[in-house]
Amino acid sequence: MLAVIGTVPDPSFPLVAGQVALHGEEIVIQGLRVRINRGTPALLASAAKICEALNLPAPFAYLAGDKGMGDGSKALYAHLEKDLKDRAFKSLVFHYLQPDVDWHDRVLFAIDEMSPRPLLIADAGFMYAAKMSGQALQYDLFTPDVGELAFLADELAPHPFYTRGFILHDDRRVPDLIQRAYVHDNAAKHLLVKGAEDYIVKMGETIKTVAAPSSPAMEAIGGTGDMVTGIVSALAASGMDLTDACVAAAKISRGAGQRANPSPATQALDIIEHITEALGETFSQKQSKKSISSAI
Amino acid sequence: MFRLFKKLVTPSSPSKKIGRGILVFEHTSDVIRAEKVLKAKGWKVAVMGPPPEIRTGCDLVIEFPLIEELAIIKTLQESNTSPLQVVPVTSALLNPVNIYTTRDYGDYLMVRAANMKITIDKKTLTIVNISGGGCPDVPYLAGELVGKQLSEAPHPGDIGHTLCGYALQLAYEEIKRQCSPL
Numbered sequence: 001m002l003a004v005i006g007t008v009p010d011p012s013f014p015l016v017a018g019q020v021a022l023h024g025e026e027i028v029i030q031g032l033r034v035r036i037n038r039g040t041p042a043l044l045a046s047a048a049k050i051c052e053a054l055n056l057p058a059p060f061a062y063l064a065g066d067k068g069m070g071d072g073s074k075a076l077y078a079h080l081e082k083d084l085k086d087r088a089f090k091s092l093v094f095h096y097l098q099p100d101v102d103w104h105d106r107v108l109f110a111i112d113e114m115s116p117r118p119l120l121i122a123d124a125g126f127m128y129a130a131k132m133s134g135q136a137l138q139y140d141l142f143t144p145d146v147g148e149l150a151f152l153a154d155e156l157a158p159h160p161f162y163t164r165g166f167i168l169h170d171d172r173r174v175p176d177l178i179q180r181a182y183v184h185d186n187a188a189k190h191l192l193v194k195g196a197e198d199y200i201v202k203m204g205e206t207i208k209t210v211a212a213p214s215s216p217a218m219e220a221i222g223g224t225g226d227m228v229t230g231i232v233s234a235l236a237a238s239g240m241d242l243t244d245a246c247v248a249a250a251k252i253s254r255g256a257g258q259r260a261n262p263s264p265a266t267q268a269l270d271i272i273e274h275i276t277e278a279l280g281e282t283f284s285q286k287q288s289k290k291s292i293s294s295a296i
Numbered sequence: 297m298f299r300l301f302k303k304l305v306t307p308s309s310p311s312k313k314i315g316r317g318i319l320v321f322e323h324t325s326d327v328i329r330a331e332k333v334l335k336a337k338g339w340k341v342a343v344m345g346p347p348p349e350i351r352t353g354c355d356l357v358i359e360f361p362l363i364e365e366l367a368i369i370k371t372l373q374e375s376n377t378s379p380l381q382v383v384p385v386t387s388a389l390l391n392p393v394n395i396y397t398t399r400d401y402g403d404y405l406m407v408r409a410a411n412m413k414i415t416i417d418k419k420t421l422t423i424v425n426i427s428g429g430g431c432p433d434v435p436y437l438a439g440e441l442v443g444k445q446l447s448e449a450p451h452p453g454d455i456g457h458t459l460c461g462y463a464l465q466l467a468y469e470e471i472k473r474q475c476s477p478l
Contacts, residue, residue: 161459
């Protein structure tokens, strides 16, 4: 089963753990409703769409309220340190958490006690902490955008905010940034670099790029990166090869974007709604949806 | 009439690097508040990344002229924003990203500062999207800003708590500057 760890921007939201259901424009966990706009709820909604289409168990989530003070994140870290070792998840996805290297390391120690060890995927704040900890290669997949890739490529930067000027992101320099991130061991085993052209990378080697269909407005839309991470996480949890899952996720998210015909004012939810159709379209190019389910 | 695409101006930093100290706070939001207080009083201070020996994660400090320490501390005490520590600068500080990029989508304008992007409708000056970032206040800030006009939206620096929030403040100031009346 896929498990997602992240926060919702409401300090009164309690720490909860459980399976997530989709209800219209909200996700529901332990009877609590959260609107799907961006951030971890957008990731969860996207993953839930894929799980539902492929007849997989609904995603499990650990969520806490945090609007940036770090209190909810710390409570989550402390809970995970105790809870994870007794769990069996196919994959763990870490998302919007206050970056904290000490807590990151404690959670990673807890993961070491899990058997079998889950696939580890990190994005957003937790990816920042994973890089800062010097343990990026413990992770199977990071899903940075090009700006975050530049941060991974800068061995001195503790946060994307401090990425040095000569490394600053430029879509034309993505291959160089990928190489630099691996030279300093600051990338996971796989990367799905989200940008005008998506790069799927395995141990420094670019396996494939995906550039079509293209909807330039998606760069401005908050939550589209979360959507990609949710899609690839669900596909990976299905047992699909991670590289194949990255390629499929890039195509599905682009397909969903194209179907939404977005402007820079479009909201992520309007694109997430098209994931199921885009999934079918992506796989129907080679095989029927039914056979995809059986194939994975 | 709005002057979109004004020439970018690199923010200035304190001219002298010798005889400077740093103010260390518990939260990034405290740094942002203290910066606002000190700049309002005319102090030449700069928000920077801390030196490695006191770096705890994604933090910011305020660099200030050490000779002004007493007066600055008094100013901060009066505004209930006292720092946790005052430390002389002995090693290099990290410079925050100060390069902005602008993308014109026709009816919409997007400005990026560091890892944060803000997009507005050029006709109504309404914030239509916030994207980028990875700290937990990003979804919160987006919820507070999207759908509001630039003039009525809360300042990200006032309600944000992290480096991503601070980067969004820079993007917000830049897009306001580009859209300000001639």
